[in-house]
Amino acid sequence: MQRKIVIEPVTRVEGHGKVTIHLDAEGKVRESFFHIVEFRGFERFIQGHPYWEVPTLVQRLCGICPVSHHLAASKAVDMLSGLRPEDLSPTASKVRRLLHYSQTLQSHALHFFYLAAPDLLFGLDAPPEKRNVVGVALEHKDLARKGILLRKFGQEVIRILAGKRIHGVCAVPGGVYKAMTDAETRRLLTGDSQLPSMDTVIDWAQETVDFIRDYHTRHAAWLDTFASYPSGHLSLVSADTGALELYHGRLRAIDADGNLRLDNVPDTDYRKHFLEAVQSWTFLKFPYLKDFGPENGWSRVGPLARLNTCTHLTTPLAEAARQAYVGFHGQQVNHHTMHYHWARLIEMLHCAEVMRDLLSDPDITGNDLLREGSRQPEGIGVVEAPRGTLIHHYQADEKGQVTQCNLIVSTTHNNEPMNRAVQWVAERVLSGKKELTEGMLNQVEVAIRAYDPCLSCATHAVGQMPLAVKLLDHQGNVLDERIKS
């Protein structure tokens, strides 16, 4: 008899998803799917709006990474205004960069301390009531307190620059609304009774990297195998040096052996290289490099991919951490899904170091905020969001109304990779088992969670989004199910 496992919703991710695993009569896994079942709408209802409203509107895609959408859209709107990124003033560019690295810092802190840490600290088979941030808070108070303040620090920079921690506005066509003031930079650099200093943030980020490195030493057998599989990797890198670059760079993609598939590609040329496939069982598309086809052209994005594609990091502590990380896995390309967590924390340290440099830069308090250009019909903006490569593309008519919008978000790139990870767990953990335990089903979620997916971004969803595993027989009968809302 065939059976099907359904996990619905998948927990500790942002958004609403569902996993179904189909078993054959012997209980072996036949196939598995990670479905995203939310309504996809932003690309459509943005049409007709004035282009200059776009950076404010599209950040409503998400409450976790609105800054990424705000900045990708702003870069596209700059282009619609006839401005390239290098045309912006140093102050405007650095303010945007500070905003972006602060957002990545707080997003990475949120994911590690609130969402991933319970699995790492308590194990896959721990009781579900313990595998959450409260469990972390009760048993690892110091870690929890630092996690809260790391996130708070990033959010505070966002609040200062954008007016609000969530859905504020900083960038405008051709620049930014405001720069930092001397008092604001001084407070962030030195801290106060409510906020750690920038140096303390760097110290804590370093401690967290040390924690995951030591954790890896004790759990290498698991971290180096769980949901690991070869794949291509994609990200922006610095145009000049190939270094890790989150705000503006060139596209680079490698195959599973590290051979270049794309290199030094201007982000505005993405259409020459990417297509998106669709499947009837999910609203989430499947982007791929068209020269390699949908079967082989998909890539992983996000922290793991970025540390695979870049040549180095530009800050000393994070670069030292990257070298230690590369030394541990000892391969040209790291395919270990669970190393996403390690890579994410190295990036968090890098972000903190970059933030300190920017806060110490006199340009950050400058008053040259805006530049003007000549209207163009099309704009494309690409950033490395916390979860990976984020592409915004708009066209506007002569009245300035948006006529076309295409968004390829990080989680969309990771659609095929997450399905591969689910398949890995299904085949190696669930297949052939007569009885499925909660801990076994949780491993499906652990594999997905490593990608830190944002399903609301990926589908540009509207509405509330609980996330959902189902076990179904060959006749479609549900044999086991987890539903959480």
Next chain:
Amino acid sequence: MNGSNPERTLLLAIGNSGRKDDGLGWAFGEALERTGLFRGTVRYRYQLQVEDAALVSTFDHVIFVDACREPLANGFEWRPQPPAPVFHFTTHALPPGAVLFLCQSLYEHLPKAHCLLVEGRAWELATGLTPPAREHLDRALRFFLALVQPGQATS
């Protein structure tokens, strides 16, 4: 409410003004601030999150104001809010009791806490409150102002 140390009172207005009556929490906070009678701190949240435990730990009294889908006598309800280790699976959002529980666990401080729930009727994507929700908001505000400034509440 504006007792011996009103600066140590925090009102957390919770909701989403883009979803009709889900905006009741924010509408309450804004209306209260307009009166100028509340001397505590008002903060606005779409959802309560873990870091709000750190904020709450710096106050002696915390009031959570949110819209409620259930029918309430008089259209609103004022009740003590105890700490509670209750966590939902929607990753980032926490209920008030969980924020208090985290505050107590992490910062060894438990402020006095109340919830003010205001009954709403409609939750679709649109701005503006329904007429019943406005009425409930007015009643809740009058009740609260009587607590804040006995004898100065508007009728």
